[in-house]
Amino acid sequence: MNIFSEIYGTYFRIAAKLLEKEVTDDKTVRDTVQREGFRDSVLFLPQKLIPGDEDWGLFSRTSDGKLKRITNYPPVKVLTKLQKMWLKAKLADPRIRLFMDDDTISELEKRLGDVSPLYSREHFGFTDRFSDSDDYLSSSYIKHFRMVLEAVKKRKILYIDFVSGHGRRMGGKFVLLKLEYSPKNDKFRAYCYLLKNDRIKSSGIINIGRITNIIDTGRTFRTPVSMEEYFLSRKCSSPAVIRVTPARNGVERFMLEFASYEKHTVRDLVSGEYTVELWYDEQDETELLIRLLSFGPVIEIMGPPHLRQMAKERIQRQAELIGKYRKEN
Amino acid sequence: MAGFSELIKNFDKTRDYVRDFFIYGCKVRSDFGRKSIRTYGDEKRRAESWMSEYMRYDDSVRGRSVSISVDSGHISENPLYNAYYSRSFTDNDIRLHFLITDVLHDGQKRTLKDITDLLNTDYGQLFDEQTVRNKLKEYTDEGIIISEKQGKTLYYSLSQDDAECYFNDLAGFDEAMQFFSETQHFGIIGNSILKMLGRKNELFFIKHNYIIHTLEDILLPELLAAMDEKRYVSFRTFSAKRRNEGDVLGTENQVVPMKILVSVQTGRRYLAAYIPGLNRFTAFRLDYMKTAKKGSVYEDYDSLKAKFDRNMSRCFGVSFGMRRETGTVTPMKIVFFADEKKEPYIIERLEREKRCCTLERTGENLYTLTADVFDPNELMHWAKTFIGRIVRIEGGADSVRERFCSDIARMNRMYGGDENEHIQ
Numbered sequence: 001m002n003i004f005s006e007i008y009g010t011y012f013r014i015a016a017k018l019l020e021k022e023v024t025d026d027k028t029v030r031d032t033v034q035r036e037g038f039r040d041s042v043l044f045l046p047q048k049l050i051p052g053d054e055d056w057g058l059f060s061r062t063s064d065g066k067l068k069r070i071t072n073y074p075p076v077k078v079l080t081k082l083q084k085m086w087l088k089a090k091l092a093d094p095r096i097r098l099f100m101d102d103d104t105i106s107e108l109e110k111r112l113g114d115v116s117p118l119y120s121r122e123h124f125g126f127t128d129r130f131s132d133s134d135d136y137l138s139s140s141y142i143k144h145f146r147m148v149l150e151a152v153k154k155r156k157i158l159y160i161d162f163v164s165g166h167g168r169r170m171g172g173k174f175v176l177l178k179l180e181y182s183p184k185n186d187k188f189r190a191y192c193y194l195l196k197n198d199r200i201k202s203s204g205i206i207n208i209g210r211i212t213n214i215i216d217t218g219r220t221f222r223t224p225v226s227m228e229e230y231f232l233s234r235k236c237s238s239p240a241v242i243r244v245t246p247a248r249n250g251v252e253r254f255m256l257e258f259a260s261y262e263k264h265t266v267r268d269l270v271s272g273e274y275t276v277e278l279w280y281d282e283q284d285e286t287e288l289l290i291r292l293l294s295f296g297p298v299i300e301i302m303g304p305p306h307l308r309q310m311a312k313e314r315i316q317r318q319a320e321l322i323g324k325y326r327k328e329n
Numbered sequence: 330m331a332g333f334s335e336l337i338k339n340f341d342k343t344r345d346y347v348r349d350f351f352i353y354g355c356k357v358r359s360d361f362g363r364k365s366i367r368t369y370g371d372e373k374r375r376a377e378s379w380m381s382e383y384m385r386y387d388d389s390v391r392g393r394s395v396s397i398s399v400d401s402g403h404i405s406e407n408p409l410y411n412a413y414y415s416r417s418f419t420d421n422d423i424r425l426h427f428l429i430t431d432v433l434h435d436g437q438k439r440t441l442k443d444i445t446d447l448l449n450t451d452y453g454q455l456f457d458e459q460t461v462r463n464k465l466k467e468y469t470d471e472g473i474i475i476s477e478k479q480g481k482t483l484y485y486s487l488s489q490d491d492a493e494c495y496f497n498d499l500a501g502f503d504e505a506m507q508f509f510s511e512t513q514h515f516g517i518i519g520n521s522i523l524k525m526l527g528r529k530n531e532l533f534f535i536k537h538n539y540i541i542h543t544l545e546d547i548l549l550p551e552l553l554a555a556m557d558e559k560r561y562v563s564f565r566t567f568s569a570k571r572r573n574e575g576d577v578l579g580t581e582n583q584v585v586p587m588k589i590l591v592s593v594q595t596g597r598r599y600l601a602a603y604i605p606g607l608n609r610f611t612a613f614r615l616d617y618m619k620t621a622k623k624g625s626v627y628e629d630y631d632s633l634k635a636k637f638d639r640n641m642s643r644c645f646g647v648s649f650g651m652r653r654e655t656g657t658v659t660p661m662k663i664v665f666f667a668d669e670k671k672e673p674y675i676i677e678r679l680e681r682e683k684r685c686c687t688l689e690r691t692g693e694n695l696y697t698l699t700a701d702v703f704d705p706n707e708l709m710h711w712a713k714t715f716i717g718r719i720v721r722i723e724g725g726a727d728s729v730r731e732r733f734c735s736d737i738a739r740m741n742r743m744y745g746g747d748e749n750e751h752i753q
Contacts, residue, residue, distance in 0.1 A: 001470055004340050004547055006418035008521040010411070011336070012426065017527070019427060038335050038378040038411065056423050057454065070452055071431040077525050079490040081472025086518040090509055099501035099508070108499055111490070119514055123553050125601075127646050128594045128711075132681040149504060152532055166674070180402075181512060182536040184593040191534075231403050255352045256596040260538050262400035264385070265353070279400065290714035291594075297739040312744040314717035319741040321666075322734055325721055 001082050010037055011045060015058060016075040018049060024059070024067045026050055085118035092121060094136040098145045126183075133186030134209040144211045148190050151176045155221045157195065161213040162206055174206070175221035177230055191230060195221070203233045205283065231281075239264075239277040240288060241303040246272045250298035257291070275302070289314075333371055335378055336417035341619050343412055344544045346372035348616060351397040351409070351541055379411035401538040405530045406510075409543050410517050414524075421456070425464045428452055430473070430487060438477065438484035441465065492525055507532050513591065517543050539596040545615040552600055555586045555623035559630035562586045562602075564621040566613060579619065585627045587637045589615075590647050599647050603633055610640055612647035640703075642685055645711070648704035660701040661708060661725030666718045669694055675718065682711065695720065705729045716740075 006012055014036050018024055026046075033045045047054045051061045059067040079087075090096055091109055100108070135141050151158050161171040174192040181188050188208045193200045200223075244254045251274055255265075264277045280288050289310055292301055301308045337343050350373075373395055377384050385398045399408065432447050433439065439447075445461045448454045465485055468474040477484050496503050507530040510519030523529055548564075555562040565579035584602035590612060591598050599612035627633070640649060667675035679688050679696055686708075691697040700708050705725035709732075712719060716737070722730050 001472075002547075002550070003515070003517055003521065004413050004416050005471075006416045006422055007426065007471065007473070008414060008524075009336075009416050009418070010414040011418075012423060013414075013524060015423060015427065016525075038415075039381040040335055040374070040378040044335055056420055058424070058427060071427055072451075073431055073434040075427060076430045076434060076487060077492045078473055078488045079492045079495070079522065081470070083492075083518055083522055084472065084490065086515055089514075090505070093509075095508070096505055099505035100499065101501075104499050104501060108495075108502070111495070118518075118550070119553050122588075123556060124514060124589045124591060125641070127590050127592050127644070128682075128684065130681045131683075132677075149532070153504075178534055179508075179532055180534045180536050181508070183513065184537040189536075227403075252352075253595070256541075257594070259352055259541055259596050260401040262398055262403075264387075264398065265396065266387070281402075290716075293716045294710050294713040296713055296736040297743060300743055308744065315737065315740045315744050317717040318719060318737050321717075321720055322737055 001080075003082060007080070010041070011048075014041075014045065015049065015056075016077075019058065019069050019071055020074045022069055023062070024069075025065075026067065029067065081115065082118070084112050084115045088112045088115050089117035089119050092117065098136060098142055098149075129183070130185050134188060141209060144214055145188065145208050147214045147216065148176055148208060148211075149179065151216075152179055152190070155225075157217045157219045157221050159215040159217055160206060160211055162211045164210070165207075169212075173217065174204075175200075175225070177225055177227065179208075180205070191227075193225070193230070203230055234281045234283060236280050236282050236285070236304075238304045239279045240292070240301065240307055242276045242278060242292065243300040243302055244274040244276055245298055245300075248298050250295065254295060254299060333374060334417065335375060336415050337375065337412075338417050340412070340416075340547050342368075343372060343375065343415075344547070347376055347397070347409060347412060348541060348544060350376055350395055351399075353396070375415070379415065380408045383408055399540065401540045402534060402536045404538075404540075405534065406520065407516065407538075407540045407543055409540050410520050412544060413517050413521075413547075421460065422464075424454060425456070425461065428454060429461070429464060429468070433474065433485065433487040436486065436489075438486045440482055440484060444485065492522060496526065496528075503528070504532060511535050511538075513542065515546055515549070517546060537593060539593075541596070541616070542598055545598055545618075548615060548618055548621045549589065551621040551623055552586050552589065555621075556588075558623065558626065560626050561624035562600075562621055563624055564613075565619050566617045567619065568617050582613065583624065584611075584613070585630065585633060587634060588641075592646065597647075601637070601641075601647065603637065610637055610649045612649070643702050644707075645684055645686070645700065645702040645704065646707035648707050650704055659724035660699050661705045661729075662721075662723045663698045663700070663708075663712055663719060664691065664721040665696045665698065665715055666694055666720050667696060675715075700725070709733055 014033055017036065018029060018032055029049050030042060030046050033042050033049075037045060048056050049059060050067065051057075051059060057070065059069055062068050087108070091105065091112070096105065147158065150156065155175060157173055157175055159171070159173050161169070164170050173195045175195060177191040177193070179188055179190055189205045190208065192204050192206055194202050194204055242254075244251050251272075254276070255274075258276070258278060262279045266275045267273070268275070278288070285307070289307060292299060293311060293314065301311045346369075376395075376397065380397055383397050383399045385396050387394050387396075397408075401407075428448055429444060432444055432451075441458055441462055444465070445456060445458050448456055448461070465474060465476070469476045469485070472490075473488055475486050475488055477486070496506075506519050506523055506528070510516050510523055511530055511533055512535060552562060561583055562585075563581065563583040565581055567579040582604075584600075584604050586600055586602045587610070588601045589598060590601050598615045600615060600618065601610060601612045603610050665675070665679060667679070669676070676696060679698065683698060685702065686698050686700040688696055688698050702708055706729055708725075709729055712722075712733075713736075719733075722733060
């Protein structure tokens with residue numbers, strides 16, 4: 001019982017898809033492999049499916065040149081024991097209540113029967129997760145979450161009151177695009193556009209935990225919305241440019257910690273230093289800055305100028321604080 | 330490249346290469362000195378095939394470097410899951426998969442002989458009973474087939490757990506799958522459920538998303554089983570440096586596993602474990618680990634676990650170590666400045682990020698964090714996120730305080746303070 005098994009594999013999945021219909025043809029096989037497979041699958045897989053010297057014998061050629069499956073029924077799609085064990089483990093995750101009510105959870109529990117959970121929450125510990133996570137058991141949180149989720153699915157326009165990160169009360173009509181979860185914050189947020197006169201005024205993000213009231217306007221937003229445009233509207237105009245030195249295992253630590261960013265890296269052969277361009281959401285600039293500062297002199301922020309300037313000001317302030325403390329002692 | 334296959338048998342080897350492409354971003358062929366040109370070429374081609382839209386190529390005097398550049402907060406599916414979907418198999422594996430499940434599709438219970446005969450008569454496929462028996466046993470273990478003994482004969486039938494029914498019958502199941510398929514733990518398993526039914530995540534993005542963790546999930550079932558069964562576990566560790574030096578053996582470890590520790594900020598996951606030979610707890614990085622195998626039962630597991638839990642309350646991160654080496658016993662105290670009127674969010678940050686430390690107001694706009702932790706070094710990496718606000722540091726180890734002050738002095742020069750170290 002292992003997730004690294006061919007029964008979950010891409011080739012099995014493509015074969016299952018093609019076996020759903022009694023009759024298919026060579027073009028459908030190739031198109032399906034092209035669409036569902038890896039980049040090079042089309043070089044290896046069609047000849048295994050289409051009758052010939054190398055095929056698996058899952059299809060036979062009909063008199064009119066089509067492909068007929070040798071099976072009688074469409075392939076079964078049963079949950080494996082591993083998948084059920086994983087589902088059982090999720091039953092103990094409080095976040096499942098955001099999606100299902102008590103009756104549905106009981107029904108799921110019943111279906112999974114005496115399957116053991118794949119893991120328990122006690123097996124894992126988060127060392128540096130923030131402590132003010134969202135309250136997944138709060139009934140108002142659950143209500144707001146479900147309304148937001150429904151609005152994301154149906155592009156509903158909602159009127160939302162919420163408290164901003166700086167404590168200001170805000171409100172307005174929003175179209176909600178997607179939900180975001182952060183394991184670091186253990187919080188959900190919604191990507192949104194603020195609407196004025198039914199037109200997009202600005203892009204934003206609303207913390208579900210900060211919502212105080214939601215009203216469904218009963219209307220949907222019909223203008224097509226592209227996530228790429230949304231992300232682009234929030235992206236920095238020029239990337240952070242960071243010089244990373246090999247001291248204190250800096251390269252490995254930096255590359256791993258910032259692995260989640262879109263980046264471009266160049267290595268200096270003589271010094272062993274790396275120059276990394278990092279793209280980030282402008283709203284997260286302070287978070288990026290403090291994370292960069294935590295690497296100390298192992299890295300240096302080379303640009304853009306305003307980011308370097310912010311680092312410089314904080315460091316100078318810190319140097320002054322140390323100097324003052326030393327004078328006093 | 331004759332003989333190339335998209336599919337793989339050895340997950341560990343691929344895991345190494347994908348990790349290096351993903352993490353470092355500018356490695357060329359010669360950096361992978363440990364393997365032949367053929368191996369490098371094959372692994373590169375596989376990674377390209379699985380993750381073509383995220384591959385990036387840069388030409389330099391050293392050659393063409395290959396990397397995987399993903400803004401993992403803006404993707405709806407972890408592309409590294411593809412590594413799991415690439416397991417190689419035999420022609421018989423795939424034939425038997427579709428034929429046996431087709432034979433049992435009507436819900437009837439059948440014997441091995443019945444099934445083998447039907448494969449021959451109805452499908453024209455000749456298999457010996459042993460081959461079919463092995464596949465039935467394997468699929469019984471996987472939970473796809475149910476076996477039941479009647480008298481001395483084993484009967485086989487198909488599991489009735491139709492995945493589609495879960496989605497159709499349980500309100501919210503679909504959305505829950507979309508979410509859990511991209512989050513810890515074992516999101517890959519949720520993704521396999523969605524993929525089986527041609528579904529996908531269209532609702533959620535994951536911020537601070539370390540997609541590389543999925544490659545380590547291959548180790549977890551064995552480690553978790555060892556914990557549950559209170560057993561030793563043995564594995565080999567390979568640091569990045571040693572791997573690049575061509576060390577194929579690594580270091581053998583035998584430990585008593587306690588917990589999987591996840592850092593959501595540094596991108597690392599660890600196995601926290603007890604090393605009997607050294608009589609101490611330590612944390613092993615999962616990305617440096619291979620071939621975990623559970624061993625014999627550790628008799629005194631419960632009391633060891635209780636001791637571990639006590640020790641964890643004094644870990645700021647994952648290190649149990651420094652005090653033992655320095656003999657330091659004084660808790661560390663860091664005084665932070667935060668303007669209470671204008672910067673309440675700084676005080677909120679201190680509260681939510683202080684972990685096992687305590688925080689108290691010790692003056693106007695002054696907040697003191699007391700850290701009675703094993704390794705003050707771990708604390709200082711975090712404390713540096715407050716650069717510009719640290720008024721005083723006391724206690725802990727002298728070396729840690731001195732390093733902080735010298736780091737600030739170096740940074741001040743680097744960024745054009747008293748003495749300009751780099752920028753002209």
